Structures are given as C-alpha cells and as structure tokens.
Amino acid sequence: MTKLKKMFRTLPLWALILVAAGSAAGAMTVARNHVVVKEAGRPEVKVTLAGTIERGGKLLTLDKAGAVNPGEILQWNIATVNEGDGSAHGYKSVSRVPEGTVFVAGSAHAESGAAVTYSIDKGQTFASLPLIEEKQPDGSTKQVPAPVSMYTEVRYEWNDALAAGGKLSASYKVRVK
C-alpha cells in the first residue's frame, strides 16, 4: 500500500491522462516500469569464475594444480557481485561445460533458489531436462532425456533482483574426459 502511494505520488501527468482514458491496468504497468527506472541507479554486475580440483584430499585452485588428468573432477565456482548502485533484474548467468570435459550429473548448485537449466546446443536453447529423440525398436521415435555428456552450458536464473551490493554464488562440476 505504501509502495502504491509512492508510485502515485511520482506519477507524471501523461500517465494520469492514460488513466482518464479508461485503461487502469495499462496505466499501472506503464507507471510501474517508469517508477523503477526513475528510482534505481545503474546496476553493474561483476562475474568471477574460479576453478578448483580436489586432489589427495585437498582442494586446490586450478592455477596451483598444474596439469589435470583425465577422470579428475573440476569444480567451477561463479561468484557474482552487483557493484553498481541499482538492482540487477532478470539476472542470468551462463557457464560452459568446456571442451574436453563432461558435466557431472546433479552437480549444479546456486544460492537463493536459482532455476538451473541446461543446453545441449551450445546455448541456443535451455531446459531443466533437455530431451532428445530416441529411435525405438519398432521404428517410432520417443523423447527421452539427453545424457549429461551432451550438456554444453549451465544457466542459473534468479527471480529476485540482485540488489546493489548483493552477491550470489553458483557452482557445478565437470569431469575431465
């Protein structure tokens, strides 16, 4: 209620005219967006990627691990900080499953309940469970989950805006082929 009052206090004149024209819902939408722009500063998100590897019971950063061996598991950590003075809306982070590695099933985690989706087409499309067509013995085809070895990208998507100064972290693992 407080928010709504504030909104109307800052309504420009043309918005009020639209209300008078009879489309209350439309007026609300336009007005609301307008309020955000007017009110927020600019967000500036900085993304930092770090890789670690567990070896001999110790967690090493990749810059200290030297070369990696086939079969070893790498963990990628994505740290996000909004260094701007406005909220970042619709924040999505996309990270790759690099060539020479395969995604480790179930390894993607993120703070604040981000929705995690995956791509099997190098980031063109994402789905929580990408599907492929599998040919059946009778000649028909059936949609089945794609093997994780086909995953090429991992996307994290947050519903809530990342406020200025806010931080988020996400991680996933890959295995060196």
Added chain:
Amino acid sequence: MNNSSTTIAARALWSTIAALLMLCTFAAQTLAQQTAGGVVISNTATATYSDGTQTYNATSNTVTVTVANVAGLTITPDETTSSASVPAGTSSDYSFTVTNTGNFANVVQFGTTGVAYQLSGAGSTGATVTQAFVDADNSGTFNGGDVDITTAGAQSASLAMGTSVTVIIRVTSASNASGDLTVTLGDATTGGATFDNQAHSATGNDVFTVTAGINGQREAKGTKIKSIATVSLLNGPSGAPAATGPGGNNNTDFTNKSIQTGINVAYNGGAGTTSAASEQVVFTNTLRNDGGLADVVTLSVPSFPAGATVEIDPDGLGILGYVIVLNAGVATGNPVPTVSLAVSATANYTVRITLPAGLVVTNGYDTVIRATSALNNTVYNDTIDRLYTGFMRLVKTATVSGGSPAATDPVPGATLTYAITYENVSSSGTVAGASGNVTLTVSNLTITEDGAAGGNNWATTTTHVSATDAGGTVTPGAGNNSYTDVIASLAPQTTGTFTIVRTIN
C-alpha cells in the same frame, strides 16, 4: 524462455544429431575418448541482467588448465580357459589387441631382455613359434610394414591415442601334442584379472609404453588359450579301420579280392595274362576318426594298377554314387565328396575297381586308397584294395626215375611221377604285426587228374603206383585211371602237392 521452451526447430536439429549418434554407436564410442594430453581446458562465464529497461552483459575472467599426458596400455584377451580347439601339428594364430589407452601418441615396446611372448601348458610341448609380429595392416600375414617381434626390444610404430594394433603369435604345435597351449604377451604380474595398464617394471618379457606420461611408463599382459586336440584318422578294411599290415604298418593293411573274368589262363611262369578286362569288383573300406576333433576326410588314390579304372562312392550307399577317379589308368580330376566324421565316428565307403586285360594271372594288383584329414593334411592313412587275377596257382611237373640207360629215360619199367603243386598266392594276414586284414582262403579245392581226358593218355600207358596228398583227400577213379584230390581249405601263402606215381607200361 521457460524450462521447456526449447524451440521446435532446435529440437528437431538436436534430435537428428542424437539419433545419428545412436545409430553410430561405435563411432560415438570412438569419439568419446579421453581428452588428449596438452589440450587446454578453457572456461568463461557470462551473465545478462537489466536495470528494468536496458539489458547488460557481463563476462567473467577466463580460467584455463592443461590436460596432462597420461600413459595407458591394455592387451586383450585375458583368457583363463581355452577358447578354441586346434588340431595338433597345425599352425594357429594367437591374436592379441594392444591398445594405447593413454591420452597421447605412444610407442609400444615388446620385450626388454627376452621376447614378449611365452608359451606354456601341456599342449605347448614341442611347439614352435614360427612368426610373431605386429600386424600393422591387419592383413593376417607378415608383410611389409609389420613389425617382427621375435627379437627382444622390438617397437611398434607410434600409436595415436585410443588406437589399437593386432599382435599375432603364430604357433605350430607338435603333431602328438595334447592339452592346453597358452600364449601370454607381456609379463605384468599385477592388476589381475586384466593385467592392464600397470606401472612398468623392466622385466624380460614385458610389453610397455615407451614414452612416460605423468603416470610413468605402463605395461600390460594378455593371455590366449587354445586346446590342442589330437588328429588321428584310421582307414582300413570293412569293419577294421585300425587294421595293420605286415610289421604293424598302418598303411599297408589290405583287403584281398579276386577277379573272375579272363583268368582261365595258365600261369606259365608269368607268361600267362588275363584274356579280357575284368568285371567290376567292389571293395568296402571303413574310416574312423580317432582324433579329438570332428574331421573331414578326403579320399584319394595315390597308387593303382596301370590301366585300371577306379571309382569311389564316399558314402558307400550309392546315394552320392561312384565318382570315377581313374579312367583306364588316367586321372580324371573328378572331385570325390568329402566324408565328415564326428569324434570316434566310423563310416564306410566303397571302391569299385576294373582291371584291364593283359595282366599276369595269379598276381595281386594293389590300389592304395588314402584318407587325408582336413584338420591336418599331413595326417593320412592308407589301405590297400588288392585285386588278384586269380589266386590259386597250379604247377604240374613230370619226372622220370629208374629209367635206362639214363635214369630219366622214359622206358618201360621206369617210374613216372606227376607232382601237382597248388598254391594260394594271395597275401597272408597272419604275418607278424598284421591284423584285421581281409584275406582269400581257398575252400574245397578239387583237383581232378583224368589219365584219359584233356589230351592225357597216362591211363593206358602207365600203371598206378600211388596217388597221395598230405593236405587233401585223394580218391581214385575206376581202374585208377583218374584221381580226385579234395583240399578242404588252403590258407593264403600255403602250398600243397598232389603226387601221382605211375609205372610206364
């Protein structure tokens, strides 16, 4: 885009790719190899967000890491029991697949101080390795480009990561070998049961990667086992495939028969010959597979009487019919159907022989029938189908004694002695070492001497003294003008004499 918002177009594309991947399972497996050593794994994260109006992109730092060189080696198979049976005395390939399972190209060395392969097991007694090589072109034969590994330290060409070569150890077992023959390639002692990809220790018969990876050099061992089975084939007279000839010789056992056509001719010291081509005479012989493996037998005729026609019916039943192998002494080249014999099985076949005219009478003529194993063509057994141009030889002599002035002068009062020697000239089955042969025995031989018939006149010109045969029963005719000698039985290679003594009138 929501969670299920993969576009139809993209789905179709990726579905097609997925289907192709599944259709090409093998290719997929080949492609799904480990990451090559030296490859740089590079990762960057991106982000998008908006301030409500404008969309912004952010890109992270890039993190890279290099994949190490990891050496790896496998050798298959790793058998613990025999996987095949091989006829004794034959060559057999023991094939191994040597794979560079490392993630970089590597060379494989075979043996450090000894050769990389070793033979063991009861079946290896007397076995020899005739060839051992890396079959680079997968031709199955040792040729240009292949690597001979019969000397210690031989090295393969560089094998790309994930690729394999075939190594063939070619072994000839002893002809009397029996039991498992095991060939091992490499001598890794750890990592059972596969003995693959072990840390290399330089021992005599090792197979290992030459270039070390982060995990050093690697070695492996493979094992191939085959069961060496005896090959033994018997070929002999009907019902007696194991028959032996004189001296116990397994290749001279025989079946004796006689023709009847054209033999009514005097032997006459070898001058008498058959007056016509013989009738067809059929012999039945028997085969037996005494080896440890099912065999296929080829029948052939390595030796035969000049001018003879020899036909073989391989099933002995007429179902396949006779195949003319020799036509009047000339090889026809007609193939004789083979005879399949399970282990311990027997089978009869028949041979039909026709002798030409002009052969010396009361002689044996040998046709040798050879049965050869398909498992090992150096294994064969002969039997002889021997055809006599009559086998009862009569030789009559007349001597005079008590004559005058010379004792042999045929004068009245002198003694005239007729000696009719009869002989069964056919070969004997009772000589040392011989067994199972089919022989010709004379039965109820009746020799009739009539002094007044067939040009004889001794009935009227001489007077009876005696008529004897130790081996027969002599019955005089009326007035002692004729005699009949009956010999109940005359075994092969035995003789008897019917002696008639008269006084010249």
